[in-house]
Amino acid sequence: RSYLETRLEGRVLLDDIELSDGRTMAAGTMVDPDDLIALRDDPSVERVRMRSVLTCDAPQGICAACYGRSLATGNNIQLGEAVGVIAAQSIGEPGTQLTMRTFHTGGVSSGTGDIAGGLPRVVELFEARSPKGKATLARVSGVVRVGEDEGRGRTVTVVSDDGTEDAYLIPGPSRLEVVDGQEVAAGDAIVEGPRDPKELLDIKGVRETQMYLVDQVQRVYRDQGVSIHDKHIELIVRQMTRRVAVQEPGDSVFLPGERVDSRVYAETNRELLQAGKVPAEGRPELMGITKASLATDSWLSAASFQETTRVLTEAAIESRSDSLVGLKENIIIGKLIPAGTGMDRYRAFETVAPDYEPMQFWTSEEDTDGEDLASWLATQGGDAYAGGGDGAAAGESQAESQMADVVELPREDSA
Structure with missing residues (x-):
């Protein structure tokens, strides 16, 4: 799958798009493969705004329009689908494949980077850890001035439009990403290396940090030939932010x-x-997925994950209640999960069967007229006698076969 397929296909357009051939793709259109080709090959289309789970304002969960098409069925996602579980499986299963590839290659580094470096990078991103050898980010926008190396490193200064100077001491071995006189924006890297997502959050805000995390996770998987749709990674990043x-x-x-x-x-x-x-x-x-799981509003869900004693103690001290809106907390107490057919919208109906008649049952306690089981079965339209198949096939008459198989049921005098 191409880069555009993992970003655009199966999503819903946010704005109308005018194509060069006069056609208009209306807002709300689900992008299918033909639409993707038209958008890709149209020279007038430079930017496409799509609905995303990162920007969904649904009060609970995410809406079907922001999620788009189900990649499992090819149809619009059904209400009640556990898309978070699907996202975790879609990311974790290829990760298992990557691990196995490492063992098959014997740990030999390839031109795209060794798998042993790829998987720790994914963990580093999803846990929101500061990377080793991280890049120095510009805190303000302006023009770069690179000083001379005086033995303890070079001083890089960013001069903003109002004349304010922001200086950074860069160690000697570090490689610069900028040159003297270059204009940089706040959040741009001055030195080569991965960016610290928490530092990026402070400088550029939530949206840029979310896009950076999605792009970096995708880069690790794409380098190994693994294709994952952006929406799966976006769901995890949404929970982190x-x-x-x-x-x-x-x-x-x-x-x-x-x-x-x-x-x-x-x-x-x-x-x-x-x-x-x-x-x-x-x-x-910005919280890593482990910390985000413990910071959930549901103390039952948090207690089932890690630090059970601490979570239960704090919940008791704070007299917290659990609204039971998630999956894990409902499983713990033995209720149907609020997903799929367990949702209220699928269970809030009354079954109507106009031709239904309740089944009759015979018991000896209800036998007040001296009626035996065989006679009662006959009144219900059934056969008063059992068996008869093999005997009739052997040449006996049907009546003789049935009479031969009649079993007298034991009865109590008090019945």
Whole structure:
């Protein structure tokens, strides 16, 4: 699969697109292979805006339009599909293949980078760790001035438009990504190396950090010939960037240092502003997948993952309740998971069977008229006698065969 296929195919257009042949692709169109070819080959199309799970505003989960087509069926995704589980499997299964390839090649490094370096890089990205040998990022936009090496390294200065200078001491062995007089934007790398996603978050914000993480994970897999659709990685990155650390609570109910869901944070501030009150101030936070799993709103889900004693103790001290909206917490208490046919929308209906008649059962306790089982079966339209097949085939009459197989049931006098 090509780069465009893993990014555009199966997604929904956000804006109308005018093609050079006069056709218009309307917003809301699901991009199929023919549409992808038309977009790719049209010289007038330089930028396409698509709906993405990274920007979905659904109050719970994600909406079907932002997810797009199910890659398993080729149809629109069904409501209730556990897309998070699908995403984790879609990323983890190729990772297993990469591991096996390492063993087959004996650890020999290839031109695209050894697998042993690829998988740790994926873990490093999903756990939001600071990479080794990370690049120095420009904190402001401006023009680069490269100083001379004075023995302890070179000084690189970025002069902004207002004349402010921001200096960086670069060690001697490091290779520069910039040259003297070059214009750089905030967040651009000054030195070669992987960027620290948390530093990038502070400088360029959530959206740029999300796109960087998706691109870097894709780069590891593409280097090994593995194709994964962007939407699977975006789902994981969405969970990593969904928290906001409250710094100033204002008139909200939040506490300083509390981590809250970004959607709840935005809605609370919107209500405070409409009421003329002071909104809360916070900073977006990037959390690794392990830490994000422990920071979930469900204490049952967190306790089933790691640090069970600590999670249960804190939940008891804080008198927390669990709304049971996730999968793991419902499995723990023995309920149907709220996905697939376990969703309320699929279970909130009444079964109507106008021709249904309840089945009759015979018991000796209900036998008040001295009726035996054989007679009762006859009244229900069944055969009063059992057997008769083999005997009739051997030349006996049907009546003789049936009479020969009649079994007298034991009865109690009190029945």
